[in-house]
Amino acid sequence: MKIYHNLSEFTKLNNAIVTIGTFDGVHFGHQKIIRQLVAKAKSDHGESVILTFFPHPRLIIDPENQDLKMINTINEKAEILKSLGVDHLIITPFTRDFSNLLPDDYIKNILVNHIGTKHIIIGYDHRFGKDRTGNLTDLKAAGTHFGFSVEEIMEQDIHDVAVSSTKIRQAILDGDVSLASDYLGYSFSIFGRVIKGDKIGRTIGFPTANIFVEETYKLIPGDGIYAVTVEMSCKSGDEQQTPNTKHLTFKGMAYIGQRPTINGMTRNIEVNIFDFNQEIYGQDIKMNFLKFLRHDVKFTGLDALKVQLQKDKEETLNYFSSL
Structure with a gap:
């Protein structure tokens, strides 16, 4: 797996199969999405790309609240993603300027022009761009215009896993590392x-x-x-x-x-x-x-x-x- 610490390090691909998220913990729910990503890249003769962010967006958008702690360090997360067979990991520095990108600019400048997205796998509730105003409908409309397809992870599929990074963090804080491991899969x-x-x-x-x-x-x-x-x-x-x-x-x-x-x-x-x-x-x-x-x-x-x-x-x- 190739790791890039800035979008500027990444060279646009011809057939990028992409997913986006912070993926803290890389728990069972995340792994389900990532395995779909890797499988899709193989079946389409493309390359799997994960776009993630560091530091966590909540620490930038709400700087007064520094209580949020991460299940994984960025290096730990990278090791887990590598073990799942991901081809490319882009670690984008999350800044105020980045958070203020309009949804249309985010799609055109990053997903299309910079990464070369041909297919994107995303959760039903994914939000992006300034004030998190971009959504799945925007992605699908842009896909029609720019020539990429959008695969939605349905709400029921995510809820069936019955796990979240928040639940795992609480289990770890409570000392219940056995429960945390059950959720994480490691x-x-x-x-x-x-x-x-x-x-x-x-x-x-x-x-x-x-x-x-x-x-x-x-x-x-x-x-x-x-x-x-x-x-x-x-x-x-x-x-x-x-x-x-x-x-x-x-x-x-x-x-x-x-x-x-x-x-x-x-x-x-x-x-x-x-x-x-x-x-x-x-x-x-x-x-x-x-x-x-x-x-x-x-x-x-x-x-x-x-x-x-x-x-x-x-x-x-x-x-x-x-x-």
Whole structure:
């Protein structure tokens, strides 16, 4: 899949099969549309194109409301779309100027002249252009004039999926990562860099990797303990001779919260990786959230916390053995 970070990078195609949207989460409903897109491109000997936007339009149109968090970072979204077989992903910077494009200009200048759209697949309620005044009727009329066809995803087809990005965000905030994964069709994950912490965990036998997530718009699950898998690149072999790097997956349990037992002041993301003792400061890792174990609570001291963490580990291992 080719990725373009601006329309100016994209070269007009002869037979572009297009869909448009933010596709946050790339959940089952989105996947249904995208699979239709890819299949149509193959049957028409064309190329599939997704036009998406960054940042999310709501953050530009309503700048006073910055509470919206995204299920995927833009890079995570791109990886998922690539796995679905999309040929081209255009990530258009969403600006005030872009939001003020009149619907007719949007269709003519972007879809027709810039992309080369011959067929567009779109939801029944899709809106575009200044003040979201453009609609499906406008697209069909323009298609007759400019020579592209419009395929509508019917309301019932979308409602049959019974899932939305809003529902998924709420499930993640509630800590219900199992439900979120059911909606998404894959495990919700966090990608971040391992940074140095205060090393309290290792004093009680549960060393943790502290994770820094660079993208401030990334949605973080609710406070608590979770069963997770951790993906990273690890060195194997004799580093002085012929070290090899392998992409490995480990089991573990993650913590999100302010560490009330030690009167913590900041919200931390930490993970205790089972059967692992390598130095990984500065390394990027991916955490896949599989199951919520318990809420964050304040214990009487580190000894009580250690006892609970041992129980958490046993519950996590039992979960993995049941899979």
